[in-house]
Amino acid sequence: MDERKRRIDELERSKRECRSSLDTLLENFGENLYSRIEDIPADFDDVLLYRRLQKDIADSTAAIAAVEEQHRRFKELESTIEGKEQEEKERSRELAGIYRKLGKALLDNSAYDDFTSLFKEQADALSSKLDSLESRIGELENKEGGNVFSWIGKGAQGLVLRSFLSKAQENQEQLFRNIGERYSYKDAAETGVSDEASLLCGEVEKMRVISRSASDELSRLRDEKRTISAGFGIDGSPQKQIQNLNNHITQVREERRGLYRNFGSQSTGVKDADITPERKYFIDAIVTAEDGEIIGRAVRLNQSISDNDTAIGKLRASLAIDEEKDKIQKYRRQITDKKERIEQFQKGIADLENEINDCETHIGELQKLL
Numbered sequence: 001m002d003e004r005k006r007r008i009d010e011l012e013r014s015k016r017e018c019r020s021s022l023d024t025l026l027e028n029f030g031e032n033l034y035s036r037i038e039d040i041p042a043d044f045d046d047v048l049l050y051r052r053l054q055k056d057i058a059d060s061t062a063a064i065a066a067v068e069e070q071h072r073r074f075k076e077l078e079s080t081i082e083g084k085e086q087e088e089k090e091r092s093r094e095l096a097g098i099y100r101k102l103g104k105a106l107l108d109n110s111a112y113d114d115f116t117s118l119f120k121e122q123a124d125a126l127s128s129k130l131d132s133l134e135s136r137i138g139e140l141e142n143k144e145g146g147n148v149f150s151w152i153g154k155g156a157q158g159l160v161l162r163s164f165l166s167k168a169q170e171n172q173e174q175l176f177r178n179i180g181e182r183y184s185y186k187d188a189a190e191t192g193v194s195d196e197a198s199l200l201c202g203e204v205e206k207m208r209v210i211s212r213s214a215s216d217e218l219s220r221l222r223d224e225k226r227t228i229s230a231g232f233g234i235d236g237s238p239q240k241q242i243q244n245l246n247n248h249i250t251q252v253r254e255e256r257r258g259l260y261r262n263f264g265s266q267s268t269g270v271k272d273a274d275i276t277p278e279r280k281y282f283i284d285a286i287v288t289a290e291d292g293e294i295i296g297r298a299v300r301l302n303q304s305i306s307d308n309d310t311a312i313g314k315l316r317a318s319l320a321i322d323e324e325k326d327k328i329q330k331y332r333r334q335i336t337d338k339k340e341r342i343e344q345f346q347k348g349i350a351d352l353e354n355e356i357n358d359c360e361t362h363i364g365e366l367q368k369l370l
Helices: 002-036 045-108 110-142 148-184 196-235 238-268 277-286 289-368
Strands: none
Touching (some): 002 238, 002 277, 045 110, 045 148, 045 196, 045 238, 110 148, 148 196, 196 238, 238 277
8 A cells, every 4th residue: 555655646746747847838839829920810819818918018018117217317317416416516615715705806996995885894893803813812822931820811812812713704704705796796897997806707607607507407307306206106116116017027927828828738739629620720720840749749748647647546546445445344343343242232131131030030939928
């Protein structure tokens, strides 16, 4: 019995291998046959389904490429926008430096007193304050001698004065920038001279032209980025879209593989009984003599599967018969055991009946003595 079970396992394994080989052969053959009829009119349901599945896969693949391109473009836009924003920050810093130079040039040139008169008082006050602070700091640094406490006091006082000096310098720089920026919006040519201020105004205008062009470009790039981002928001992240499309393609391909196997089965005669005359004529028209070897292999593999099934069926039947025989033997032993127990019970009953009879006889004898 163990040998038969081992043989069944071997046959099952052989059957699985043959089935796998047959499925692969039929699938490849079916795919080959469908490729031969792509331009041939055919109204069979499986051919129409095959063409629809092919288009579905092509459309999904193109959709993946489109999403990947959109994602690539989105990343490219992010990088480009970041670079242009950094360039604009650099221009802003450079422009602030030109404004500072322009403001100082305007204050230093009496030809622009009409414009700078509004700022003279503040500029002079800041200049005086800076001179005073620098003088006091210089006096502290030139003092010599004194004890530890006087050194500590001078150090603390120096730190405070330097803090005031730094703040005053910042205020002066800001004033220069404000003056230069306000003047830069005037027509620099109205002075009728070609001096430092006029040249600086020309630089400002050149940078503003560049900034306006860069701003327009940034606006266009940001609009494109927002449009792409909005599309991602509706359909999900690019990764999710691509994953969904890949999952869909996998499902469609699996359905198409079923078509391939079925068509291969019909074309090799494995499912000959299921084919209508019209279908058989259609298959005969596309199967060539060169396909004979493939058809022969398919028939042999299918026969091997059938032979294995038959052999497995016989072995299982043989095992089942032996199991039934074992059951019969078991039941017969149980019947024999029960019969023996019945005989024992019957003998016990007879003995008990005899005892009863003896007791009744004894009772009768005793009653005679009464």
